[in-house]
Amino acid sequence: xxxxxxxxxxxxxxxxxxxxxxxxxxxxxxxxxxxxxxxxxxxxxxxxxxxxxxxxxxxxxxxxxxxxxxxxxxxxxxxxxxxxxxxxxxxxxxxxxxxxxxxxxxxxxxxxxxxxxxxxxxxxxxxxxxxxxxxxxxxxxxxxxxxxxxxxxxxxxxxxxxxxxxxxxxxxxxxxxxxxxxxxxxxxxxxxxxxxxxxxxxxxxxxxxxxxxxxxxxxxxxxxxxxxxxxxxxxxxxxxxxxxxxxxxxxxxxxxxxxxxxxxxxxxxxxxxxxxxxxxxxxxxxxxxxxxxxxxxxxxxxxxxxxxxxxxxxxxxxxxxxxxxxxxxxxxxxxxxxxxxxxxxxxxxxxxxxxxxxxxxxxxxxxxxxxxxxxxxxxxxxxxxxxxxxxxxxxxxxxxxxxx
Amino acid sequence: xxxxxxxxxxxxxxxxxxxxxxxxxxxxxxxxxxxxxxxxxxxxxxxxxxxxxxxxxxxxxxxxxxxxxxxxxxxxxxxxxxxxxxxxxxxxxxxxxxxxxxxxxxxxxxxxxxxxxxxxxxxxxxxxxxxxxxxxxxxxxxxxxxxxxxxxxxxxxxxxxxxxxxxxxxxxxxxxxxxxxxxxxxxxxxxxxxxxxxxxxxxxxxxxxxxxxxxxxxxxxxxxxxxxxxxxxxxxxxxxxxxxxxxxxxxxxxxxxxxxxxxxxxxxxxxxxxxxxxxxxxxxxxxxxxxxxxxxxxxxxxxxxxxxxxxxxxxxxxxxxxxxxxxxxxxxxxxxxxxxxxxxxxxxxxxxxxxxxxxxxxxxxxxxxxxxxxxxxxxxxxxxxxxxxxxxxxxxxxxxxxxx
Numbered sequence: 001x002x003x004x005x006x007x008x009x010x011x012x013x014x015x016x017x018x019x020x021x022x023x024x025x026x027x028x029x030x031x032x033x034x035x036x037x038x039x040x041x042x043x044x045x046x047x048x049x050x051x052x053x054x055x056x057x058x059x060x061x062x063x064x065x066x067x068x069x070x071x072x073x074x075x076x077x078x079x080x081x082x083x084x085x086x087x088x089x090x091x092x093x094x095x096x097x098x099x100x101x102x103x104x105x106x107x108x109x110x111x112x113x114x115x116x117x118x119x120x121x122x123x124x125x126x127x128x129x130x131x132x133x134x135x136x137x138x139x140x141x142x143x144x145x146x147x148x149x150x151x152x153x154x155x156x157x158x159x160x161x162x163x164x165x166x167x168x169x170x171x172x173x174x175x176x177x178x179x180x181x182x183x184x185x186x187x188x189x190x191x192x193x194x195x196x197x198x199x200x201x202x203x204x205x206x207x208x209x210x211x212x213x214x215x216x217x218x219x220x221x222x223x224x225x226x227x228x229x230x231x232x233x234x235x236x237x238x239x240x241x242x243x244x245x246x247x248x249x250x251x252x253x254x255x256x257x258x259x260x261x262x263x264x265x266x267x268x269x270x271x272x273x274x275x276x277x278x279x280x281x282x283x284x285x286x287x288x289x290x291x292x293x294x295x296x297x298x299x300x301x302x303x304x305x306x307x308x309x310x311x312x313x314x315x316x317x318x319x320x321x322x323x324x325x326x327x328x329x330x331x332x333x334x335x336x337x338x339x340x341x342x343x344x345x346x347x348x349x350x351x352x353x354x355x356x357x358x359x360x361x362x363x364x365x366x367x368x369x370x371x372x373x374x375x376x377x378x379x380x381x382x383x384x385x386x387x388x389x390x391x392x393x394x395x396x397x398x399x400x401x402x403x404x
Numbered sequence: 405x406x407x408x409x410x411x412x413x414x415x416x417x418x419x420x421x422x423x424x425x426x427x428x429x430x431x432x433x434x435x436x437x438x439x440x441x442x443x444x445x446x447x448x449x450x451x452x453x454x455x456x457x458x459x460x461x462x463x464x465x466x467x468x469x470x471x472x473x474x475x476x477x478x479x480x481x482x483x484x485x486x487x488x489x490x491x492x493x494x495x496x497x498x499x500x501x502x503x504x505x506x507x508x509x510x511x512x513x514x515x516x517x518x519x520x521x522x523x524x525x526x527x528x529x530x531x532x533x534x535x536x537x538x539x540x541x542x543x544x545x546x547x548x549x550x551x552x553x554x555x556x557x558x559x560x561x562x563x564x565x566x567x568x569x570x571x572x573x574x575x576x577x578x579x580x581x582x583x584x585x586x587x588x589x590x591x592x593x594x595x596x597x598x599x600x601x602x603x604x605x606x607x608x609x610x611x612x613x614x615x616x617x618x619x620x621x622x623x624x625x626x627x628x629x630x631x632x633x634x635x636x637x638x639x640x641x642x643x644x645x646x647x648x649x650x651x652x653x654x655x656x657x658x659x660x661x662x663x664x665x666x667x668x669x670x671x672x673x674x675x676x677x678x679x680x681x682x683x684x685x686x687x688x689x690x691x692x693x694x695x696x697x698x699x700x701x702x703x704x705x706x707x708x709x710x711x712x713x714x715x716x717x718x719x720x721x722x723x724x725x726x727x728x729x730x731x732x733x734x735x736x737x738x739x740x741x742x743x744x745x746x747x748x749x750x751x752x753x754x755x756x757x758x759x760x761x762x763x764x765x766x767x768x769x770x771x772x773x774x775x776x777x778x779x780x781x782x783x784x785x786x787x788x789x790x791x792x793x794x795x796x797x798x799x800x801x802x803x804x805x806x807x808x
Binding site: 001002003004006007008009020041042043046047049051052054055056058059060061062063066067068069070071072105106108109112116117118119120123133134135137138141142176177210235236237248249250251252253260261262263266269270272273274275276277278279280281282285 | 405406407408410411412413424445446447450451453455456458459460462463464465466467470471472473474475476509510512513516520521522523524527537538539541542545546580581614639640641652653654655656657664665666667670673674676677678679680681682683684685686689
C-alpha cells in the first residue's frame with residue numbers, strides 16, 4: 001500500500017536525513033562487528049552517574065509509593081516542582097514559584113511544547129547560527145521560519161542580532177521569540193559573555209520579544225561565570241527550557257518549562273493531550289535525587305570534575321595533534337566545534353573518518369541555518385573515556401593531514 | 405507582562421477547560437482536607453500492579469546496564485521492539501516486524517505523533533462519538549476537523565459511518581483517517597462486534613482511508629472476543645497506537661505505533677525533535693517484565709481478575725441502586741458510561757455530586773463531538789477499591805433520586 005497521499009505537508013526531511021545517514025551508517029558498521037570510537041553522542045557518561053543509587057531510589061519508590069506507577073498531573077508532581085524551585089534558587093540564582101514550573105518529557109519535550117504554543121506557521125524565530133538541530137527541526141515542523149544569528153567565542157553576535165531584527169522589521173516580518181543556548185551552546189560549545197547577555201535582554205525589551213533560554217548545559221560548567229538570562233530578567237521576557245538530562249542521564253526524560261501568565265496557562269491546557277505527563281518514575285527518582293543532596297554529592301563534587309578532565313584531554317589532544325586547526329574551547333557543555341579548512345565538506349569527512357578510521361563524529365553543517373558551516377564537525381567529550389578521546393583525536397588528525 | 409500576543413492561534417480551550425474545572429475543584433477540595441471517592445481516574449489499580457517486582461527490575465537495570473540512563477534510538481530499544489513483536493503475535497494474533505514498531509511516550513505520545521504526521525490543518529478525521537477527549541483535543545490542536553459517528557452497544561455505528569462518508573464526499577471534504585478504540589472504548593466502555601469490525605475494514609478499503617486503531621484497552625478484556633482490527637487487516641490500512649499503560653501503570657509512558665512504509669519513515673524522521681525517545685528506564689522495565697513472563701503471571705492470572713471483580717461490583721451496584729437508569733455494560737476497559745435522564749446536565753450533576761456527596765466523576769459531555777452527550781457521566785471502576793465503588797454508586801444514586 002502507498003501511504004504518501006495520507007501524509008501531512010509539514011516536515012523537513014532534509015536536515016534530519018543528513019545527520020540520520022551518518023548515525024545509520026555507524027549503527028550498520030557496529031552491527032557488522034566493527035569497533036568504533038564515538039565522539040558523537042549528546043549523552044553524559046553513564047559511569048559518572050550514580051546508577052546504583054538511582055536504582056535503589058527507583059526500587060524504594062516503586063515499592064512504597066503507589067502513585068509512582070500512575071499518571072501525574074500534567075504539570076508534574078508538586079513535590080518535584082517545589083524541589084526544583086529550591087534547586088534553581090540555589091544553583092541558578094533566581095526565585096520562581098513552583099506554580100510556574102511545568103515538568104516536561106525532557107528538555108526536548110519542553111522546547112517542542114513551547115514551539116507548539118508560540119509558533120503559528122510562517123512566524124519568524126531567531127536562533128543562534130548554528131543551533132541545536134532538534135530544536136530547529138521541531139520549530140520548522142511547526143511552520144517557523146528560522147533566522148540565524150552568527151556565534152563567536154562570546155556567544156551570539158548581539159550586534160548582528162540587532163541588525164537582523166531591524167532588517168526583518170523593515171520587511172514586515174513578525175518575530176515571535178529568540179531561542180538561545182547561552183551556556184555551553186550545542187553545537188558550538190561556547191558560553192555567552194555577561195555583556196552580551198545584558199545586551200540580548202535589552203534588545204528583546206526594545207523589540208518586545210520573548211526569549212526562550214535553553215539551559216540544558218547550565219549544570220555542566222567547568223569554570224568561569226554564566227549568570228542565567230532568567231536571573232537577569234526583570235520583565236518576564238525569558239521563558240526557560242531546563243532539564244536534568246545531563247546530570248541524571250538523558251534517558252529519564254525529566255525537563256521543565258518556566259513560564260508565567262498566559263504562556264503558562266496555554267501550556268497547561270495543551271500539554272495533557274500531547275504527552276499526558278512526564279514519566280512518573282523518572283520524576284520520583286529526580287525528586288529523591290535532589291531532596292537527598294545527591295546533586296551536590298555526586299554531580300558537583302565528582303561528575304563535573306570527570307567531565308572537566310575529559311574536556312582537557314580533548315583540547316590537549318587537538319592542540320598537540322592539530323596545532324594549526326581551528327576549534328572552540330568550551331568552559332561549559334559537552335561539545336567542541338572543530339573546523340576543517342574553509343570549503344571542505346564536513347559530511348564527507350565524517351563519513352570517511354568513520355569508514356577508514358573507525359571514529360564517529362557529527363557533521364556540523366545540519367546545525368546551521370544557512371550554508372556557512374559545511375566545514376564544521378561537532379566533537380563530544382562527555383560520553384567517551386579519556387583514552388577514546390585521545391585515540392579518536394589522533395585518528396581524526398591523521399585523516400585531516402591526509403586530506404588537507 | 406501580557407503574553408497573549410505571543411501565543412499561537414491553534415488550540416481548543418473550551419473542551420479541555422470544562423473537564424479541567426471539575427478536576428481542579430476536586431484537587432481544591434482535597435487540599436482543604438475533604439475526603440473524596442474518585443470514580444474519575446483513567447488509571448489502573450496500583451495494588452494490582454506488581455510494584456515490588458517492577459522496583460527490583462528498575463534497580464537491576466540501572467545498576468547493571470550503563471545504557472539504561474542514556475538516550476535510546478528514537479524508535480526504541482531494539483530488544484523491546486522484538487519482545488513486543490512476540491507479545492503481539494501471542495496475545496493480539498498478528499505478526500508484525502520489530503522494524504515496524506516504534507516505541508513512543510505512552511499511547512498519548514503515539515496518537516499525537518500520528519496526528520502530527522497525518523493531519524494538515526483543515527483535514528477531516530472520523531472518530532467515534534463520543535471518543536477519548538485527549539485524542540480529540542490533540543487532533544484539533546493540529547487543525548483537524550472532527551466528524552463523530554455515533555456508538556451503540558456494539559461499537560461504532562458503521563451504517564452511519566458509511567452515510568457520513570458519502571455525505572462528506574459529496575461536500576468535497578477530504579477524510580484522512582478513521583480513529584477508533586474498538587475494544588473497551590473510552591469513554592463508552594463498549595466493544596465493537598466482529599461484524600462491525602469487518603464492515604469497518606471494508607468501508608475503509610472502499611473509501612481508501614487509513615484506520616488508526618487505539619488498542620489501549622486490549623489487555624483489559626474480561627470476557628467475550630475482540631479480534632484486533634490489525635489482525636483482520638489485509639491491506640495495511642490499520643495503524644496501531646498501543647500501550648502498556650494499563651498493564652504496567654500509566655506513569656511509565658511506554659506505548660507504540662505500528663506503521664509501515666512512508667508512514668513509518670515519516671514518523672522516524674519527525675519523532676526525534678519532538679520527544680527524542682521514550683523514557684529509557686521505563687523501556688527496560690517493560691522489556692524485562694515481558695521477557696520474564698510477568699505479563700502472564702501478574703496481569704493475566706491476577707490483575708485481570710481483580711478488574712473484572714470491580715466491574716461486576718460497579719454493575720451490580722448500579723443495577724441495585726438505579727434499576728431503571730441507562731448505563732453501558734463493558735466486557736473490556738475501565739469505564740461505564742452512565743446516562744442521566746435526557747436533557748439533564750452532566751456537568752452540573754458532576755459538580756453537585758462532588759460537593760454534596762464527595763464523589764468525583766467525569767462529565768461525559770466533553771467527550772462528544774457534538775451536543776448529544778450532555779447527560780452522560782463517565783464512571784471508572786479500575787482504580788477505586790470495591791468498597792469505594794459501592795459507596796460511590798450509592799451516593800450517586802441518592803443524588804440521582806433527589807434530582808430526577
